[in-house]
Amino acid sequence: MSINSQKINVNSNKLTQVILTSILCSSLFTSSVFxxxxxxxxxxxxxxxxxxxxxxxxxxxxxxxxxxxxxxxxxxxxxxxxxxxxxxxxxxxxxxxxxxxxxxxxxxxxxxxxxxxxxxxxxxxxxxxxxxxxxxxxxxxxxxxxxxxxxxxxxx
The missing domain is CATH 2.60.40.10 (Immunoglobulins)
Structure with missing residues (x-):
């Protein structure tokens, strides 16, 4: 049971990193619109x-x-x-x-x-x-x- 909760925490951290990276990249592109x-x-x-x-x-x-x-x-x-x-x-x-x-x-x-x-x-x-x-x-x-x-x- 502790193995599954560790996998969820690892996957949750990766998902959070992907979301934060996406938000950062999209804000960089939208701020440069002429x-x-x-x-x-x-x-x-x-x-x-x-x-x-x-x-x-x-x-x-x-x-x-x-x-x-x-x-x-x-x-x-x-x-x-x-x-x-x-x-x-x-x-x-x-x-x-x-x-x-x-x-x-x-x-x-x-x-x-x-x-x-x-x-x-x-x-x-x-x-x-x-x-x-x-x-x-x-x-x-x-x-x-x-x-x-x-x-x-x-x-x-």
Missing amino acids: AADISFEIEGVNTQPSKIYAQLFNSQDSYSKGEAFSATYLQAKQGINKVIFTNIPVGQYAIRFFQDENNNGTLDTNLFGMPSEGYGFSNNAKPNYGPVGYQDAAFTVTEQQDPVINQTHIIY
Whole structure:
């Protein structure tokens, strides 16, 4: 009976060492994850008292589904408006935004489905007989960039 309890104690000590080593290694790897800030500058915004809503997407699929990786808004001002997304990991991203000129929280459209409020995309991507695709608006965040700066001009 004493032999079995010694084996259990030895196995228990080895298991504890393995668990502690795993925790230590995982904390070393997770602490070195790179994150950058994205500064998105929107030019040509009008003086209409309103908000600018911006969404950051991290894949074609999330862009198509409208499932933003991150989203924010700011009070619109005339001239250049700057949207900041912080602690963004390395990867490919696209941004789309609109100026909510009537403050109803949605991008309004006309009878033909065209936006009737200011809008735009990263990389200054422009629609061409349909919505802007993810690849047209996509840009890459790398470990060498901090902050990432992307500029566009609002479309009215």
